[in-house]
Amino acid sequence: MIQELINGGFEHIEKEIRQCANCSLHEGATNPVIMKGSRDPKVLFIGEAPGKTEDMTGIPFSGRAGKKLDEMIEYMDLSDKDYAVINVLKCRPPNNRKPRKTEVEQCKPFLMAQIEFLDPKVIILLGNTADEAFWGRKNMQWGVPVVDEDGRNILKIYHPAAMIYQRSRIEEQKELIDKNRNLWE
Numbered sequence: 001m002i003q004e005l006i007n008g009g010f011e012h013i014e015k016e017i018r019q020c021a022n023c024s025l026h027e028g029a030t031n032p033v034i035m036k037g038s039r040d041p042k043v044l045f046i047g048e049a050p051g052k053t054e055d056m057t058g059i060p061f062s063g064r065a066g067k068k069l070d071e072m073i074e075y076m077d078l079s080d081k082d083y084a085v086i087n088v089l090k091c092r093p094p095n096n097r098k099p100r101k102t103e104v105e106q107c108k109p110f111l112m113a114q115i116e117f118l119d120p121k122v123i124i125l126l127g128n129t130a131d132e133a134f135w136g137r138k139n140m141q142w143g144v145p146v147v148d149e150d151g152r153n154i155l156k157i158y159h160p161a162a163m164i165y166q167r168s169r170i171e172e173q174k175e176l177i178d179k180n181r182n183l184w185e
């Protein structure tokens, strides 16, 4: 399925996501949330799932956590053409609950097809849900990059929402970014 999605191009991936009923989350979603940013990104950020604002707009990270992500991106010195943003799940879980394993598995072909299609040099996993979804299990330490079998650098840092609720995370996140700048500069 992943190869078929990639072969069809990005519009095909988008259409399949819009029509998807693989899990029950589509029932409560106003809009599926597909991606924002460049289609030729150096850096791909992967978050968890749409929240209330994202569900309304159809745009990933368009709410409060999005403002934190924008600040992070500015701190990383990335320009608009350098990055894209997607989520593990494309439809909002009710009351922003954590994604279930089955939902992650059902949505994973879209995630992997987006990664293959966008073909970034660096993947930044925003939090543990993205880590578990990408590898199939929790695999990474915060701020310690690894190279995957496709030669991509994979890095896990904090989800931007963590910086809303725990302000001490802001400085910690900057440290994680500073020690990994060589990956994207």
Ligand code: SF4
Residues within 6 Å of the ligand: 017, 020, 021, 022, 023, 024, 025, 026, 032, 089, 090, 091, 103, 106, 107
């Ligand atoms: S969350 Fe993913 S698998 Fe579930 S309905 Fe939406 S697009 Fe399909």
